[in-house]
Amino acid sequence: MSPEHPGLSRETLVVHGSSRSDQRTGALVPPLVLSATFAHGNEEQLAYSRDRSPTWELLETAVAQLEGAAGAVAFASGMAGIAAALDILPMRAEVVVAQDAYTGTRDLLSHLSSTGRLLARRVDVTAPAALEEIGDAAMVWLESMGNPLLSIPDLRAWAMAAHRQGAMLVVDNTLATPLLCRPLELGADLVAHSASKHLGGHSDLMLGVVAGRDPALVARLRQHRTRQGGCPGQLEAWLALRGMRTLAVRLSRQCQTAYFLARALTNTPRVREVHYPGLLTHPQHRLAEEQLEGGFGALLALELAVDAEAAERVCTSTRIWTNATSLGSVESLLERRGRWAGEEYLPEGLIRLSCGIENQEDLLEDLGRALAQVGAGPLA
Numbered sequence: 001m002s003p004e005h006p007g008l009s010r011e012t013l014v015v016h017g018s019s020r021s022d023q024r025t026g027a028l029v030p031p032l033v034l035s036a037t038f039a040h041g042n043e044e045q046l047a048y049s050r051d052r053s054p055t056w057e058l059l060e061t062a063v064a065q066l067e068g069a070a071g072a073v074a075f076a077s078g079m080a081g082i083a084a085a086l087d088i089l090p091m092r093a094e095v096v097v098a099q100d101a102y103t104g105t106r107d108l109l110s111h112l113s114s115t116g117r118l119l120a121r122r123v124d125v126t127a128p129a130a131l132e133e134i135g136d137a138a139m140v141w142l143e144s145m146g147n148p149l150l151s152i153p154d155l156r157a158w159a160m161a162a163h164r165q166g167a168m169l170v171v172d173n174t175l176a177t178p179l180l181c182r183p184l185e186l187g188a189d190l191v192a193h194s195a196s197k198h199l200g201g202h203s204d205l206m207l208g209v210v211a212g213r214d215p216a217l218v219a220r221l222r223q224h225r226t227r228q229g230g231c232p233g234q235l236e237a238w239l240a241l242r243g244m245r246t247l248a249v250r251l252s253r254q255c256q257t258a259y260f261l262a263r264a265l266t267n268t269p270r271v272r273e274v275h276y277p278g279l280l281t282h283p284q285h286r287l288a289e290e291q292l293e294g295g296f297g298a299l300l301a302l303e304l305a306v307d308a309e310a311a312e313r314v315c316t317s318t319r320i321w322t323n324a325t326s327l328g329s330v331e332s333l334l335e336r337r338g339r340w341a342g343e344e345y346l347p348e349g350l351i352r353l354s355c356g357i358e359n360q361e362d363l364l365e366d367l368g369r370a371l372a373q374v375g376a377g378p379l380a
Helices: 010-016 054-067 078-087 103-114 128-132 155-164 215-228 234-244 247-265 285-291 308-315 360-373
Strands: 071-075 093-098 118-123 139-143 168-172 190-194 208-212 271-275 299-304 333-336 350-354
Touching: 010 054, 010 247, 054 071, 054 208, 054 234, 071 078, 071 215, 078 103, 078 190, 078 208, 078 215, 093 103, 103 118, 128 155, 139 155, 155 168, 208 215, 247 271, 247 299, 247 360, 299 308, 308 333, 308 350, 308 360
Parallel strands: 093 118, 093 139, 139 168, 168 190
Antiparallel strands: 071 208, 190 208, 271 299, 299 350, 333 350
């Protein structure tokens, strides 16, 4: 529940917590304030939009309410938010990071390690023994759902282990969103989002948000944004606010479609494995049932028993699915993840599917046609 809206579900909060009628005009849609500077003496004490913006603040309040946070800070991109969270750490501090974390996060940590700014160590966060490997790390960086293999770490156990060692726990909650998972309630210190994905939901903006339990920590992130200048655009923040109002209905449909496809694709010829936490065969299925609420996510990974070239042909042979790099939007996307630097550890035939809001039977038929072209056989 949100302290500002006691008793309201998060499905209601995404509609009413992310917007309020304009007191002056009665407009139901929050006004888009494009001004970069403000006349002194205004009621909101606004001065310059690198410090504060009315549009940002509405978005930050909305995300903080959904995450149950003391506050949130919007950034120009998800990576800008990730960089700000890492910059909190002192020189040469150690970071334990999930081995299947987002490629951009791993790439940034690799760069910071090469320059001596931080030390990064990748671990299998689903292995119980990894909880004992935090050592002297100052931060543990997890994802509520791993990308693209959909691993599920035990966030409560990791929070306890990290805090026992004096480390901070940060969770990238982009894939699950606050509607499926609330890491702060499970003990995390910070939660990061690429709002370009599910929160915005329409592939039309670049934005990041970081929320935290400790007001002092949130204030440090806000100071970082002001000093470093990683400020989001006003239009992007406004679009994210608009997108969030339909998050509950979009995500519900996407989760239903992902579950439908995961079941339909299991035991299909040439499909070696389907990675989806909603399946009983997923190694962390029981934990996912406990930790996720309202669905198992809109993303699944299809591991084909074909080579890279054949997998690429599948991705370029669909009519509805778009061969593109992203997730969480209204249109369905797919791509072979091994095509990217840093993803070589993945099976060469692994395809990531991000489910949109199209008809699920149409999506299955389209994918089945593409699979049949490379000898995977039609889908029942």
